[in-house]
Amino acid sequence: MKPLLRRLRAELFATRTDTVLSLALISLITLAAFGVLRWAFTQAQWAVIRVNSTLFAVGRYPVEQQWRLWLLTALLVAASGATWGLLRAHPRPDRSGVLWPRNDRLALVLLVLIALAVPAALGLSLAIASRWWGLTVLLILCRWLAGRFGAGLPASGQRLAALVWPALYLVGMVLISGGLGLVTVSPSEWGGLMLTLLASSFAILLCFPIGVLLALGRRSDLPLLRWGSVLYIEFIRGAPLITLLFLGQNILGFLLPGGLAPERVWRAAWVLTFFAAAYLAEAVRSGLAAVPRGQLEAARSLGLSYPKALQHVVLPQALRVALPAMVGQFISLLQDTTLLSLIGLLELLGTARTVMANPAFLGRNGEVYLTLAVLFWGCCAALGLGSRALERRLDPHAVPSAT
Amino acid sequence: MVPVPPADPALPPLPPPTPPWWRDRRVVPWVVQAVVGLLVLLLIAFLLGNLVRNLTAAGLLLSWRWLQQPAGFDISESVIPFNAQLPYWRALAAGLVNTIRAVLVGLVGATLMGTLVGMASFSHNGLLRRLARVYVEVVRNIPLLLQLVFWYFVVFLTLPNGVAAIQLPGVVLAKSGLYIAGLGEGLRWMGPTLVNGVWQAPVRLSVEFGALITGLIVYSGAFIAEVVRGGIAAVPKGQWEAASSLGLSWFATLRRIVLPQSLRVIVPGLNTQYISLAKNSSLAVAVGYTDLYSVAETTLNQTGRAVEVILVLLAAYLTLDLLISALMNGLNHLVQIRER
Numbered sequence: 001m002k003p004l005l006r007r008l009r010a011e012l013f014a015t016r017t018d019t020v021l022s023l024a025l026i027s028l029i030t031l032a033a034f035g036v037l038r039w040a041f042t043q044a045q046w047a048v049i050r051v052n053s054t055l056f057a058v059g060r061y062p063v064e065q066q067w068r069l070w071l072l073t074a075l076l077v078a079a080s081g082a083t084w085g086l087l088r089a090h091p092r093p094d095r096s097g098v099l100w101p102r103n104d105r106l107a108l109v110l111l112v113l114i115a116l117a118v119p120a121a122l123g124l125s126l127a128i129a130s131r132w133w134g135l136t137v138l139l140i141l142c143r144w145l146a147g148r149f150g151a152g153l154p155a156s157g158q159r160l161a162a163l164v165w166p167a168l169y170l171v172g173m174v175l176i177s178g179g180l181g182l183v184t185v186s187p188s189e190w191g192g193l194m195l196t197l198l199a200s201s202f203a204i205l206l207c208f209p210i211g212v213l214l215a216l217g218r219r220s221d222l223p224l225l226r227w228g229s230v231l232y233i234e235f236i237r238g239a240p241l242i243t244l245l246f247l248g249q250n251i252l253g254f255l256l257p258g259g260l261a262p263e264r265v266w267r268a269a270w271v272l273t274f275f276a277a278a279y280l281a282e283a284v285r286s287g288l289a290a291v292p293r294g295q296l297e298a299a300r301s302l303g304l305s306y307p308k309a310l311q312h313v314v315l316p317q318a319l320r321v322a323l324p325a326m327v328g329q330f331i332s333l334l335q336d337t338t339l340l341s342l343i344g345l346l347e348l349l350g351t352a353r354t355v356m357a358n359p360a361f362l363g364r365n366g367e368v369y370l371t372l373a374v375l376f377w378g379c380c381a382a383l384g385l386g387s388r389a390l391e392r393r394l395d396p397h398a399v400p401s402a403t
Numbered sequence: 404m405v406p407v408p409p410a411d412p413a414l415p416p417l418p419p420p421t422p423p424w425w426r427d428r429r430v431v432p433w434v435v436q437a438v439v440g441l442l443v444l445l446l447i448a449f450l451l452g453n454l455v456r457n458l459t460a461a462g463l464l465l466s467w468r469w470l471q472q473p474a475g476f477d478i479s480e481s482v483i484p485f486n487a488q489l490p491y492w493r494a495l496a497a498g499l500v501n502t503i504r505a506v507l508v509g510l511v512g513a514t515l516m517g518t519l520v521g522m523a524s525f526s527h528n529g530l531l532r533r534l535a536r537v538y539v540e541v542v543r544n545i546p547l548l549l550q551l552v553f554w555y556f557v558v559f560l561t562l563p564n565g566v567a568a569i570q571l572p573g574v575v576l577a578k579s580g581l582y583i584a585g586l587g588e589g590l591r592w593m594g595p596t597l598v599n600g601v602w603q604a605p606v607r608l609s610v611e612f613g614a615l616i617t618g619l620i621v622y623s624g625a626f627i628a629e630v631v632r633g634g635i636a637a638v639p640k641g642q643w644e645a646a647s648s649l650g651l652s653w654f655a656t657l658r659r660i661v662l663p664q665s666l667r668v669i670v671p672g673l674n675t676q677y678i679s680l681a682k683n684s685s686l687a688v689a690v691g692y693t694d695l696y697s698v699a700e701t702t703l704n705q706t707g708r709a710v711e712v713i714l715v716l717l718a719a720y721l722t723l724d725l726l727i728s729a730l731m732n733g734l735n736h737l738v739q740i741r742e743r
Contacts, residue, residue, distance in 0.1 A: 022528060022531075025534065376545050381544055
């Protein structure tokens with residue numbers, strides 16, 4: 001107990017000003033926490049979340065087809081678990097790693113607690129709660145399997161593991177929209193968290209190649225490519241996303257021959273993609289700038305062609321440097337999907353607005369927005385954590401840590 | 404050593420190797436540019452051709468005459484006088500002024516907020532340091548639009564009215580608006596007063612404006628706090644130590660020694676944040692504040708002039724961004740340390 005007391009004293013009560021400040025802050029925090037808790041347990045009516053939980057999750061997706069989404073969720077959970085295991089527990093050939101670092105054990109406990117508490121708190125039916133538990137077990141199982149046996153995979157196998165995600169994306173598209181023997185579900189029936197994740201993952205996947213090309217174009221020696229890229233990037237970065245979405249909804253129909261303009265959902269997704277590409281290009285450009293020029297010259301003098309030198313020497317280094325900035329862009333892209341609600345699409349925030357327009361739930365803004373905030377915060381924080389794990393995994397000098 | 408066979412004097416010397424044209428470094432760049440340029444031109448021609456054809460079919464070919472027609476809608480709060488009989492261009496101008504007002508207030512507030520929080524993350528007090536961290540992490544991971552609707556619907560629209568309104572020195576927060584003390588009639592200092600159950604004060608802000616700038620300040624403040632933190636961290640530790648060994652307090656060290664030196668790192672970062680604040684102000688439409696975007700949306704719904712309205716919007720925001728950039732570049736020149 002002694003060291004803890006000493007630390008507390010050094011951190012909070014070192015001087016008189018510090019003591020006054022600490023006491024003021026502590027009382028403020030206590031008051032705020034007390035107020036929020038009192039609101040959450042006495043005044044808030046969480047029925048609005050309980051009754052509409054399906055709506056928030058998948059929008060108006062037909063009930064008889066929802067098994068497809070559960071299947072997709074299971075696949076995604078399995079892939080996430082495996083990725084988690086490969087990133088965090090996988091020992092490198094030259095040194096051993098730890099199967100369950102401390103932070104992972106914490107995350108594990110947290111996940112189990114969420115699986116036990118949230119369905120009960122929301123009053124979900126036993127069928128859904130048991131699916132939730134099943135998904136948690138699946139996640140932990142895949143995490144354990146990948147962590148335990150991932151080391152045995154050859155390097156090429158591990159590289160293939162990254163391709164699971166795009167492949168899963170295609171499977172997911174078929175499962176969600178139908179086709180290949182499944183009943184078609186039109187995009188106007190998609191909504192909720194599903195639409196949010198779908199739009200953001202679509203944009204993330206497609207903006208990556210476009211952004212890398214733009215970044216290369218901006219650093220190119222060829223004036224036409226360079227100025228074209230600069231013009232595009234600066235134009236997109238100068239305009240607010242909402243005006244571009246507005247442009248997509250109102251002008252894209254005029255720009256394409258009649259009938260070729262895609263569905264409203266897809267228009268918005270494409271606008272998000274081209275928007276994010278410009279920002280991603282800037283992140284990649286900073287990465288490219290960090291690779292010394294000698295790397296390209298050395299690769300060229302070894303006889304590699306320009307594309308090969310880029311592919312094998314420059315881009316791997318540049319992308320590793322740009323990774324934090326790129327994930328930062330992905331996180332803000334995920335947040336930017338809320339703007340789809342302003343052009344009348346029913347993603348998470350749009351669904352929330354329709355729910356609150358229902359007279360039965362009038363004035364339940366606090367409950368709904370707080371829930372959405374927690375959801376978004378969780379998704380963004382998870383992306384940030386994943387990025388940090390990937391950074392450490394890709395760093396050639398990093399030592400596997402215990403935390 | 405492999406002996407080199409002597410050159411056969413009977414054969415003419417080999418010509419220097421010339422690569423085929425598709426590997427010639429004088430030719431390839433031009434071919435690549437020509438192909439890319441041609442493709443882009445074709446794409447643009449295709450899109451523009453469609454645009455002209457479709458607009459002609461819809462009878463909406465580019466024209467600016469509609470700007471002179473009466474707008475027919477009202478703007479609830481406008482700095483420049485406006486009513487429904489005035490033409491569209493006046494409505495758009497009123498929207499632009501409203502946008503600029505929100506951006507200016509937001510810039511000042513977010514800079515203050517960010518600087519304070521950025522400084523707090525270097526405090527001796529562990530609690531304050533962690534609180535600054537928590538603020539940044541919470542705010543940056545929640546979408547701005549969600550925060551804006553939260554401030555508007557959950558905080559500002561649930562404020563009490565009349566006598567029950569929240570009364571602070573010089574400021575009254577009520578559902579009907581925010582009332583701030585200022586110079587009233589006859590240049591006398593006047594605080595908010597309750598007249599027949601209605602608050603009155605020299606300065607009244609709508610709750611829409613209040614929600615918008617609160618959201619913008621809290622959101623951008625978190626990003627600016629990170630910029631400030633990075634700038635302060637870039638100042639060598641010896642500067643802190645030297646200042647404190649001279650007997651300067653923590654605050655004096657920051658204000659006199661560290662912050663001035665960190666400005667040259669902070670200002671370029673601030674530029675990016677200021678521009679994104681200006682663009683983010685377009686989310687005002689979600690809380691019912693009539694900014695430029697909101698007016699443009701109404702205009703488009705009434706006139707159907709999609710292309711012109713979007714051109715106006717893009718031009719306005721690009722100009723605003725360039726203006727901020729130019730100002731910040733000027734500031735950047737001022738704060739750079741001049742070396743001999």
